[in-house]
Amino acid sequence: MPFYVSPEQAMKDKADYARKAITRIRSGVVIACDAGILFIAPNPSRALRKFSEIYDRIAFAAVGRYNEFENLRKAGVRFADMTGFQYDRQDVTARGLANWYAQLLGTIFTDSNKPYEVEIVVAEVGKTADDDQLYRITFDGSVADEHGFVVIGGQADQVTAVLKDQYRDGMTLEGAFTVAIAALGSQSNGERQEVTAAQLEVALLDRTRPHRTFRRLTGARLEALLAGVIGGRRTEAIAGQQADQAAESADAPDDESAGEAGETEGAPGTPESTN
């Protein structure tokens, strides 16, 4: 850099850059219920995943630039397996992982030229709902300990408002699913389309499973949940976001890699590239 830039300005520029990138993408919701912890986000890709297993009772959720959060996901799996191997399986905790991610993202934010454009959640399902833990870690390494639900990415305020209004402790899986779909749908102001199971990525940390609790909800099980959404309300609003954000992306300064088939917006002017 040829000219002097004050540290405040440099940090502010980085933070604005990352924040802007994250607000542009579709939201995801992590919500606790009686069955465990549920993860829902629109994701038409079958290969690229936003939600993943980290350890027996711990899962990872992310939105943002795919290759960056995929890097973080792998690093988290390595950290968890290393800790579990060195000590014991029960010594791997979401809190430890969240702190480690905070260090990692903080280092990347400060030391790299470009911060990671990601927002992640580390969730741990407890034996009872009181022991559930949700941690949100932002691009600059800030950790927040959340209760009940977390919204990441997109117009988080709007989605959070709906969730705050409708969320109750101890909801059933179906209830939590319905509320989350409604909240995700509240963002859209675009065309109406039917939301199908193929357009959603849904996963669950199932409290009752003995060892590895992470399960993806697909196929018949997901269809049943969708069919149960109260009043058969059309949740096409979520899909409507795709059209909105595809248009918005024409203004994006940097080139989102074409490989992010399931992520963010498609190449400008070619909405059919988001399958």
Place this chain on the structure above:
Amino acid sequence: MGADSYGSDGRWHPGTYLSPGTSSFTDFLAAAAPDLLPQAAGPAGPGSSDGAAPGSLARDLPHGTTIVAAACDGGVVMAGDRRATAGNMIMQRDIDKVFRSDEFSAIGVAGVAGIGIELVRLFQVELEHYEKLEGHALSLDGKANRLAGLVRGNIGGAMQGLVVVPLFCGYDEDTGRGRIFSYDVAGGRYEEHRFYAIGSGSVFARGSLKKLYQDSMPVEDTVLACMQALYDAADDDTATGGPDLTRRLYPVVAAVTADGFERLTDEAAGEYARTVVEGRMADPDGPPAPLRAAVTPNGSRGALPSR
């Protein structure tokens, strides 16, 4: 955390965790924390540091012995005795030597117990690690190959007398059959097609199974055959323990089928053990095999197994 490095500027550089790398946990440990690997004690390890003869350390360490594995109808059964010895002393009466490596496979170890159990732990994490990173499990061949690599990694210790040899078996989802793999200390991997045994009592166990085993028996019969084989191994090898009815310690028996890995409960294993022991009250050498088999082109056991 050995994997972080603190640079000369005092800042933390988490490089190893973030590098694309491999999906192998062992390779990651080798890069990030090599001291955690079981083979950390190589030729320059503690065994030779006091100038004692190589192998003298090994003599004082607990060794686990006989493991048998036999293919059954739609899967495979693995069983191991419960004794760990060091020289002539029994070090443990209830050691577990058969483990679940993942949902559709099982591993048993014979040799130095401490290193064997570490090897199993590493292998379990290796398989799970790959599955989490890649999103799908390894093929059975892939798992068997990976285990060969881990065994090969212990060759330094093996040359010092700290020998560990596993027996690996699994349910192959593609063919719907059980498969068995044996290993040598150099990391050689050999597929066995019907049954196999490892450990000091293995020759007796294999001889016993040679007479008792039949292809495609139901799981229950295969378990019984394995129990008989372990009893015969304990009968002739002091390092192999027979069923301990007084303490209710029975061989660890596991079946791997399309339903996954299942270890028999102590009660169930006890039932089989009692059946074997009661039979031996009448016939101490076990069920006799017919001297003259039925004369058919394929022998009395039916067709030879297809390869």
